[in-house]
Amino acid sequence: MKTSKHIETNVLHAGIEPDPSTGAIMTPIFQTSTYVQSAPGEHKGYEYARTQNPTRDVLQKNIAALEQMKYGLCFSTGMGAVDACIKLLSPGDEVIATNDLYGGSYRIFTTIFAKMGINFHFVDMSDPENVRAKVNDKTKMVWVETPTNPLLRIIDIEAVSTISHEANAIVVVDSL
Numbered sequence: 001m002k003t004s005k006h007i008e009t010n011v012l013h014a015g016i017e018p019d020p021s022t023g024a025i026m027t028p029i030f031q032t033s034t035y036v037q038s039a040p041g042e043h044k045g046y047e048y049a050r051t052q053n054p055t056r057d058v059l060q061k062n063i064a065a066l067e068q069m070k071y072g073l074c075f076s077t078g079m080g081a082v083d084a085c086i087k088l089l090s091p092g093d094e095v096i097a098t099n100d101l102y103g104g105s106y107r108i109f110t111t112i113f114a115k116m117g118i119n120f121h122f123v124d125m126s127d128p129e130n131v132r133a134k135v136n137d138k139t140k141m142v143w144v145e146t147p148t149n150p151l152l153r154i155i156d157i158e159a160v161s162t163i164s165h166e167a168n169a170i171v172v173v174d175s176l
């Protein structure tokens with residue numbers, strides 16, 4: 001896709017091509033689960049909906065254009081995204097998370113992932129220095145929520161990211 005210096009133009013066009021089978025300008029909602037392959041492994045970029053889906057592709061490209069990033073990934077629920085992020089980690093890795101966060105995230109961290117050897121520390125991130133105080137060489141991820149749920153605290157993403165990136169930790173911002 002050609003990109004413009006205007007984000008509105010990029011977002012309007014991101015990923016959208018007229019549908020080749022009908023000419024529909026806007027991407028149809030594809031509900032197909034399985035796609036025909038002309039030979040095993042030979043297909044038009046789509047084989048099974050869990051891995052690729054044309055409607056989701058456009059949505060993801062639009063999210064990327066909105067965020068002015070290369071890639072966007074969409075999940076059917078917020079908890080699906082939370083789960084996928086933590087699965088980037090390995091047993092023994094540590095996460096520093098805000099101490100005020102969505103109950104579902106807190107529960108999946110402490111009751112599921114803690115059992116798998118991921119260690120969580122919860123700190124008040126309204127002062128980013130509390131993150132610096134906890135960072136160590138096992139810190140692989142820093143989990144920000146802003147505004148926090150439920151207390152609507154605001155976390156300075158840039159300040160927390162600077163501290164976390166110095167330690168080579170991935171920063172996640174859950175801003176649902």
Ligand SMILES: Cc1ncc(COP(=O)(O)O)c(C=O)c1O
Pocket residue numbers: 076077078079080082102104105145149174175176
């Ligand atoms: C901050 C935050 N993260 C994650 C979730 C989970 O999203 P979902 O209910 O789509 O799984 C919520 C839901 O309210 C949320 O507020």
